Amino acid sequence: MNYYSGRMGELIEQLATLPGIGTKTAQRLAFYIVSMPVDKVEKLSKTLVETRKNVRYCSECQTLTDSEKCPICSNPKRDHSTIMVVETTRDLAAYERTGKYNGVYHVLHGAISPMLGVGPDDIRLKELMRRLQGDVKEVIIATNSTLEGETTAMYISKLIKPTGIKTTRIANGVPVGGDLENIDEVTLLRALEGRTEL
Amino acid sequence: MNYYSGRMGELIEQLATLPGIGTKTAQRLAFYIVSMPVDKVEKLSKTLVETRKNVRYCSECQTLTDSEKCPICSNPKRDHSTIMVVETTRDLAAYERTGKYNGVYHVLHGAISPMLGVGPDDIRLKELMRRLQGDVKEVIIATNSTLEGETTAMYISKLIKPTGIKTTRIANGVPVGGDLENIDEVTLLRALEGRTEL
Numbered sequence: 001m002n003y004y005s006g007r008m009g010e011l012i013e014q015l016a017t018l019p020g021i022g023t024k025t026a027q028r029l030a031f032y033i034v035s036m037p038v039d040k041v042e043k044l045s046k047t048l049v050e051t052r053k054n055v056r057y058c059s060e061c062q063t064l065t066d067s068e069k070c071p072i073c074s075n076p077k078r079d080h081s082t083i084m085v086v087e088t089t090r091d092l093a094a095y096e097r098t099g100k101y102n103g104v105y106h107v108l109h110g111a112i113s114p115m116l117g118v119g120p121d122d123i124r125l126k127e128l129m130r131r132l133q134g135d136v137k138e139v140i141i142a143t144n145s146t147l148e149g150e151t152t153a154m155y156i157s158k159l160i161k162p163t164g165i166k167t168t169r170i171a172n173g174v175p176v177g178g179d180l181e182n183i184d185e186v187t188l189l190r191a192l193e194g195r196t197e198l
Numbered sequence: 199m200n201y202y203s204g205r206m207g208e209l210i211e212q213l214a215t216l217p218g219i220g221t222k223t224a225q226r227l228a229f230y231i232v233s234m235p236v237d238k239v240e241k242l243s244k245t246l247v248e249t250r251k252n253v254r255y256c257s258e259c260q261t262l263t264d265s266e267k268c269p270i271c272s273n274p275k276r277d278h279s280t281i282m283v284v285e286t287t288r289d290l291a292a293y294e295r296t297g298k299y300n301g302v303y304h305v306l307h308g309a310i311s312p313m314l315g316v317g318p319d320d321i322r323l324k325e326l327m328r329r330l331q332g333d334v335k336e337v338i339i340a341t342n343s344t345l346e347g348e349t350t351a352m353y354i355s356k357l358i359k360p361t362g363i364k365t366t367r368i369a370n371g372v373p374v375g376g377d378l379e380n381i382d383e384v385t386l387l388r389a390l391e392g393r394t395e396l
Contacts, residue, residue: 004291006264007249014242019230025218027288032217033246034253034262041250044212045243048231051205052239055232064232066204090225093202 008034060131062107062124063089072096072104079103081137085128085156087111087144095142103140106131111148112155118148120155129159138166145172206232258329260305260322261287270294270302277301279335283326283354285309285342293340301338304329309346310353316346318353327357336364343370 004012008030016026033041057063058070061083065071072078082103086092092105108123132139141156143149157167172190174183202210206228214224231239255261256268259281263269270276280301284290290303306321330337339354341347355365370388372381 004262004287007245007253008262008264008287011245011249014245018227020223020226027291028218029216030249031262031286031288034250036250038247038250041246045246047205047209047212048239048243048246049236051209051228052232052234052236055205064202064206064229066206088229089202089206090229093225 004030061092061105062109062127063092063105077102081135082140083128083131083136083138084140084142086142087149087152091142091144103138108143108152111143111146111152113148113151116148123152125156125159128156132160132163132165136165138168140168140170142170202228259290259303260307260325261290261303275300279333280338281326281329281334281336282338282340284340285347285350289340289342301336306341306350309341309344309350311346311349314346321350323354323357326354330358330361330363334363336366338366338368340368 004027011030011033012023012026015021015029016023018026021029054066055064056066058065058073059068060073061070063070063072067074073080079102083106084092084095084101084103085106085108086095087108087110089107092107095101095105106124106128108125108128110118110123112118112120112123128139139156139160141153143152143156153169157169160167171194172187173194174180174187174191180188202225209228209231210221210224213219213227214221216224219227252264253262254264256263256271257266258271259268261268261270265272271278277300281304282290282293282299282301283304283306284293285306285308287305290305293299293303304322304326306323306326308316308321310316310318310321326337337354337358339351341350341354351367355367358365369392370385371392372378372385372389378386
């Protein structure tokens, strides 16, 4: 399978183990890397190891961060009484990009999935429940709109109910710019159910 | 642009400078990397730098290799009197995959392109001409079937003509499994011109 000799072959092989990187992309990357200035390659190489070794979970919201607390959790200007629960740090980043959410987050690092054998103990739920002992007014559940995400949302809302804290779920509906024609029936129905007065 | 703190942000940024890796892919890769075992990341990091530092050009065919001569050029079983001229090491790998070519190669590392300002001196032509002083029976020009590839092929064939060495060009035609309906007119015409008796 490998027609490149020695080190090139090894580099291609290792790059191809990364997700979404096939042999062709790995080849292209390897050829690019051998044409890069040595110091750039050294910098990338160092960043890889340093990131892997130093990134940890925020003690509050469990997102990936360099320090004890992430910049969001340590920002006094954010509303710490509103917690948005997301599945991944990428989902957190997606909401941060909107620039309109001023609360804090809680990253579950997964979703409950009986199919994949992921139970409530495998995601960061205990950490969320611990946070709810503080001064929390609302928990916004922003897990994905998938079977796993919905299951997780249901589970969390039942868990929170006894505490009396307000629990909400982000809305389902037609994506902005979405063409009704191309949208599945379930989404269309949810959009109808969730209609708001103009 | 970057909603990840510190090292994660830096890693994503650096990965995104690689060709074909956009911000989304860079994010996915970065998250994968922080979930990888530390020793695997260290190995990848080491391979990156070592490959960059140690890969060099074969003194004969100019392909990328770890040693003075590449495994193909140092293989006495290969026919050293037949040289296939290709644009890149990837093209060499493509022909090696066929498993049917027993000659050696010459990698130009580019093609003549007046548009991009790439002249005959910018590709490894001098090295090819030097090799022709040895015992060479045939030069097969296997540059791409693009404007640049064809220009380069014409240029090389004119350069070789005075030496009297047989110079051939790989055939144009319908790709195997190709549907005539979807093939451009020029290719169809070339396939017709190059027809062989059954």
